[in-house]
Every structure is written in C-alpha cells, then in structure tokens.
Amino acid sequence: xxxxxxxxxxxxxxxxxxxxxxxxxxxxxxxxxxxxxxxxxxxxxxxxxxxxxxxxxxxxxxxxxxxxxxxxxxxxxxxxxxxxxxxxxxxxxxxxxxxxxxxxxxxxxxxxxxxxxxxxxxxxxxxxxxxxxxxxxxxxxxxxxxxxxxxxxxxxxxxxxxxxxxxxxxxxxxxxxxxxxxxxxxxxxxxxxxxxxxxxxxxxxxxxxxxxxxxxxxxxxxxxxxxxxxxxxxxxxxxxxxxxxxxxxxxxxxxxxxxxxxxxxxxxxxxxxxxxxxxxxxxxxxxxxxxxxxxxxxxxxxxxxxxxxxxxxxxxxxxxxxxxxxxxxxxxxxxxxxxxxxxxxxxxxxxxxxxxxxxxxxxxxxxxxxxxxxxxxxxxxxxxxxxxxxxxxxxxxxxxxxxxxxxxxxxxxxxxxxxxxxxxxxxxxxxxx
Amino acid sequence: xxxxxxxxxxxxxxxxxxxxxxxxxxxxxxxxxxxxxxxxxxxxxxxxxxxxxxxxxxxxxxxxxxxxxxxxxxxxxxxxxxxxxxxxxxxxxxxxxxxxxxxxxxxxxxxxxxxxxxxxxxxxxxxxxxxxxxxxxxxxxxxxxxxxxxxxxxxxxxxxxxxxxxxxxxxxxxxxxxxxxxxxxxxxxxxxxxxxxxxxxxxxxxxxxxxxxxxxxxxxxxxxxxxxxxxxxxxxxxxxxxxxxxxxxxx
Numbered sequence: 194x195x196x197x198x199x200x201x202x203x204x205x206x207x208x209x210x211x212x213x214x215x216x217x218x219x220x221x222x223x224x225x226x227x228x229x230x231x232x233x234x235x236x237x238x239x240x241x242x243x244x245x246x247x248x249x250x251x252x253x254x255x256x257x258x259x260x261x262x263x264x265x266x267x268x269x270x271x272x273x274x275x276x277x278x279x280x281x282x283x284x285x286x287x288x289x290x291x292x293x294x295x296x297x298x299x300x301x302x303x304x305x306x307x308x309x310x311x312x313x314x315x316x317x318x319x320x321x322x323x324x325x326x327x328x329x330x331x332x333x334x335x336x337x338x339x340x341x342x343x344x345x346x347x348x349x350x351x352x353x354x355x356x357x358x359x360x361x362x363x364x365x366x367x368x369x370x371x372x373x374x375x376x377x378x379x380x381x382x383x384x385x386x387x388x389x390x391x392x393x394x395x396x397x398x399x400x401x402x403x404x405x406x407x408x409x410x411x412x413x414x415x416x417x418x419x420x421x422x423x424x425x426x427x428x429x430x431x432x433x434x435x436x437x438x439x440x441x442x443x444x445x446x447x448x449x450x451x452x453x454x455x456x457x458x459x460x461x462x463x464x465x466x467x468x469x470x471x472x473x474x475x476x477x478x479x480x481x482x483x484x485x486x487x488x489x490x491x492x493x494x495x496x497x498x499x500x501x502x503x504x505x506x507x508x509x510x511x512x513x514x515x516x517x518x519x520x521x522x523x524x525x526x527x528x529x530x531x532x533x534x535x536x537x538x539x540x541x542x543x544x545x546x547x548x549x550x551x552x553x554x555x556x557x558x559x560x561x562x563x564x565x566x567x568x569x570x571x572x573x574x575x576x577x578x579x580x581x582x583x584x585x586x587x588x589x590x591x592x593x594x595x596x597x598x599x600x601x602x603x604x605x606x607x608x609x610x611x612x613x614x615x616x617x618x619x620x621x622x623x624x625x626x
Numbered sequence: 627x628x629x630x631x632x633x634x635x636x637x638x639x640x641x642x643x644x645x646x647x648x649x650x651x652x653x654x655x656x657x658x659x660x661x662x663x664x665x666x667x668x669x670x671x672x673x674x675x676x677x678x679x680x681x682x683x684x685x686x687x688x689x690x691x692x693x694x695x696x697x698x699x700x701x702x703x704x705x706x707x708x709x710x711x712x713x714x715x716x717x718x719x720x721x722x723x724x725x726x727x728x729x730x731x732x733x734x735x736x737x738x739x740x741x742x743x744x745x746x747x748x749x750x751x752x753x754x755x756x757x758x759x760x761x762x763x764x765x766x767x768x769x770x771x772x773x774x775x776x777x778x779x780x781x782x783x784x785x786x787x788x789x790x791x792x793x794x795x796x797x798x799x800x801x802x803x804x805x806x807x808x809x810x811x812x813x814x815x816x817x818x819x820x821x822x823x824x825x826x827x828x829x830x831x832x833x834x835x836x837x838x839x840x841x842x843x844x845x846x847x848x849x850x851x852x853x854x855x856x857x858x859x860x861x862x863x864x865x866x867x868x869x870x871x872x873x874x875x876x877x
Contacts, residue, residue, distance in 0.1 A: 194836070195840070197839070197840060197843050200840060200843055200844060200847070201843060201847050204844055204847040204848050205847055207848075208847070208848045208849075208850060209850070222792040222793060222795050223795065224795050224796065224815075225795055225796040226795060226796070227793075227794065227795070227796075227797065228793060229792055229793050231759070233756070235756070235759050235760045236760050236862065237760040237761070238760070238761070238845060238863065238871065238873055238874075239858075239859045239862045239863040240845065240848060240849035240850075240859065241849055241854055241855070241856050241859055242849050242850045242851070242853040242854055242855055242859075243853075243855035243856070243857075243858030243859050243862070244849075244850070244853075245862065246845065246848060247760075249844070250848060285840070288833070288837045289837070289841060291764065291766065291772060291794070291797065292763060292764045292765065292766070292772070292837065292838075292841070293760075293762050293763060293764050293774070293790075294763070294841050294873075296760070443850070443852050443853075456852065459853065532734075532736055535734035535736075536734060536735055536736045536737050538734075539732070539734070539735040539737065539738070540735070540737055540738075542737055546736075546737035549736065549737060549739060549742045550736040550737060550742060551742075551746065
C-alpha cells in the first residue's frame, strides 16, 4: 500500500497540472466490473483553492532526469523523491473509487531514466488497472515526449483521455526553459493519436473516447495572449483537441534569471479561458477577439470588448436575431440562446419573459431589444456597466489604458528576452511551435 | 376553493387529471393531505384509485401525455415530484394539464410561468442528484458492503441509487438518507427501497480508517495554497453538504 509520505510527494509533484476533468467519455458499465464514466464528468470534492477534485491526480514518480526551469520536479531542485509501483497505484484507485472519493485516475510522471522506461511504467499501470483489477472508470494518462510511438498507442488503448503538454507557447521559450524537450516530440504523438482517432483508417470505435487535451504555462515566457490564442485555435483545428488548459505561472524557481519573480494575475488566466470558450462554443475566431499581438484587456471580458468594438451590430432584436448573433451578445450564453430560440416559437418574448427564462440581463440589456423596446444604456457609458468590479473601484479607466500594459501590471518582471513579432496562425506552429 | 387530494406519485397526478377533465373541475390546489393547512370553506375532493379515476383511466391519460408531450414527460413529472418545494403537486398537475389542453409539447415554452417553474424545479432536482453522485461518501464495512449516509434537500435517493447500481456493479451498497429515513439497498445487481429510523449497526472494515486518512492527506496536498479561493469552493460545494465528507473535517 502506498504510504502517506510517498503519497504526499507524488501528489505535490502532480498538483500543478490543471486538468482534472472527467468529462467526454460515456464508458458504459460492465456487469461485475467496478466503474463507469459519465459524459458530463463528475466533481467529487473542491479544495480551498476552488478547484475540483475529480480524479486521483498523481505522479508515478517525481525522480526526473530533465531540468525544466519552471517545474517543481526538475532535477536540479533539492526535494524529496519518490516512486510508486504500478500495483500501489492500482490499489489506491480501486479503494478510493469504491468509497466514491474519485471519478478515476489521472496518471502522470516525471521522466525516470528515459522516456521509454517511463512510458512503459505508465502503460503497465493502466493495463493492470483495466485487465487485472478490472477497473472500468475514467483514466487520463499523460504522454511522455520522445517515448516510442507504439507504447503511446498501446497506452491510449486503455485510456479515456491522453494528453501531451505543450508546456510553453513557443519553441523559443521551450528551448530556453525546457532545453531537453522539443516541439516535435510533443506534436508528433498528438498528431498520431488524432489520426488514429479521427483518421480514415480508424478501426477502433472506442479509441480515446474523451480525446486529447493539452496544457501550457502562461506568464513564464513573454508570449502575448494573441499569440497564445492563435496557437490554441490552430491546435483545436488541426489536432482536434478537446481542450487546452492554461496554468498561470506560480514562481517556484527564484534563481533562474529567465523566469519572472511574481505570479501571473489570476485574471489573465481567467480571460484566456473566457476567450478559449468563445473559440470553441461561440463561433469566434482568434483574430476577432485579440489585437495583432496584444493581450486581452483585463478589465472587460473578451465578448464585451468585441461587442463594444462592434457597436454598429447592436442592439439585436431577441425575437428575430439568429442563434449565431444571440450568442455574441454579452451575458447571453449558448444555453440562454438555445432557450430563446426554442421559446420564441411559442410566443413573442418580452423582458419579463427573459427574466422568467433565467436569461441574465445585467449585461445583455444594453445590447438587445425585445419587440423593439430597449432598456439599456447607449453610448460610452455602457462601459461602466461591463467593467470588472475590481477595476471600477479605481475610477474610470479607458478600455485599453496604458496602466494595464504589461510593464506596470507585472511589476517586478524582468525585461523580456526577445522581442515578439506577430505571425499568422499557421506559422504559430510551424515556425514557433 | 377546490382542492384535490391524491397520492404524491405520477399515478396520483394522472388520476387527478382524469378526474379534472371528466368532471370539468379545475382545482386551485393539489395535495396529498400531509402538512396541509386548508383555508376556511375549502372543498376537498379525494381522488382514489377505486373510483372512476382508476388505473385503466390513469393509463389512458398517460398515453395521451406521452403522445402530446413526448416520451420523457412522465419521467419529468416523476422527477419534479421529488422536489422539496411544497407546491410540486400543483405544479406537476398544471404542467400536465397544459400539455393535454395544448395538445403539443410545451416544455420548451419557457416564457410561460407554469412551464418555466416546472422545468426549473425538475432541473434543480437533477442538479442535486448530479452533485450527490460526486459528494456521497461510502464507508466499507467488515463484510464488504459499502454504506453511505447523506441528507439531500430533495428526495433524490431513487435517482442516485440507479447511478450507483451501474457504477458499482456486483458490489453491494446501502445509501441512507438520514433526513427522510429512506434507504436504498443493493445486493450488487438489484435495488430495493425501504424506510428506516434506525442508525445502521455498522462495523468498519480493517482498512477503512487507513484509506480515509490517505484520502484526507491527498485532499490536503492537492490544494494549491498560493491560489486560495474559498468563496469559489463554497459556491461549488455548499457547507451543508460537507457534514458527511470526511476530507472537509478539521483535524
């Protein structure tokens, strides 16, 4: 049985990985086996940092041969090291699952000895869990770059989801902060798995039911939000990723001159996620929501920024606007838009009806009319109603105020090492990862 | 004021509907008679299965409801009746009445007050069921049966037990709603529901404390201290549910 000490070490090594979702797979129950998966995913607990605990997120080992500057498991760091045996992990998963503590396993690992050796350990663990322990719940396995492609594929066969971390948003940063990793070693297996899952030779129907995801650290390197979102868009389009996670950099290495000293404000991460949702569910493109090479404004959400810039398209009439236009109204989400489109077939909708339908009008009312009626505010003062409260307290701020340029907000950050030049979405990957 | 008294089940509602349509009486309230404070001069009509509104006629109403409102309408009514709201029976009755008189599926017509209240009540029950599929905590007993206690706002034990019957296929379990005294018992393959006021005579298995300790340790360590956000935690995991979740206990 895994003892408390090693559990502590292996959990601490894994906890900065953001992904903990258990959604996307509807693995059906099998008679006599433990577990199934739920399409929507299930959160089993929430920690005081507000994140959900869905999977047992644990490393196989934190004894890494790599020395990535941003990582808590880097070789040069003096920290306790531990390794678990496959059976220990399996037992813990079965016992936790039975008590309904967790929804499944998220297995990752530092690179022990060599990528192939590590991947084999991961493979052995998930194979045992499925075949010997007969566990039928959710499994997410992290892929190890440079590992043999056959090993990766065979591991994927037992998993619901697999992910290779992009780590940093450009090849340049990767070279600087994670010199032992290479763009191609991360991209190639993703490509292979995507081809396996979606390609024309797809033979296994249930191969990686929950698809692939990836993660990048933001704020450890100088890339702009526009760059990050273009890369994100490219990954969604070309590798059919289910999701990309952003993890704002938490300073763990004060000695490295290339890394910032202060943490990235959480609101930046939040804005990136909002933009990411706009890309995936709202029909926006990265070009629409970002400036050429700028960051997302922190004081407004990206959809409001877009709406303010396109004031000529608003207000829209609730009773006739298309679904695509409705979801572009700040405050109206996909679910509200669906409700509106369905309900207006029965009767003409007014503001009271929208309230009853639980459509949030706080922001939306400035951008819509109901039967020709408008109850919002026009002109510049709309901005006062859309601003993030924490910024409103400081008085009026213009949307692209200089005060919020990186220079001041990220006080204490070292000057960037290399200039950033904007590039179109395609070259985001070919040229700079 | 006319008040229908019937069972708090889908069949009870169906019988009330049959009675209402044949006698051409629209009730001001529908109740099962428990905890009910009648107004002065209220007229009670008791609808029982041995009267005109019997099982055969209830089945006819059910067929009509499915024909107009779609296959899921009976399930929706069943789920809605599990809500802790005190006017659910009237709500379910009115919704079904609306479907039958409109002769079409009205559940997307959310601008209608009756429909929206019904749909959001149903959704609230399902939302709590979903939360509980995550928050329920089992303990293992000496003989291998796993046992969970909880106290949900709505009566979701039936719905929840179905979920765990699939998940823990072959593993006997007991789910105990301590607020209502309802238990769901599974032998691993079949479900049985019962009422009990007794605390179960429960002896933990040998390893139980050990794994609970490991879980608490894991919960503590996986938290990122630099990003404290207890407000968000409270939003997702309300305090009232934490009573039965060992990881949230202070040491």
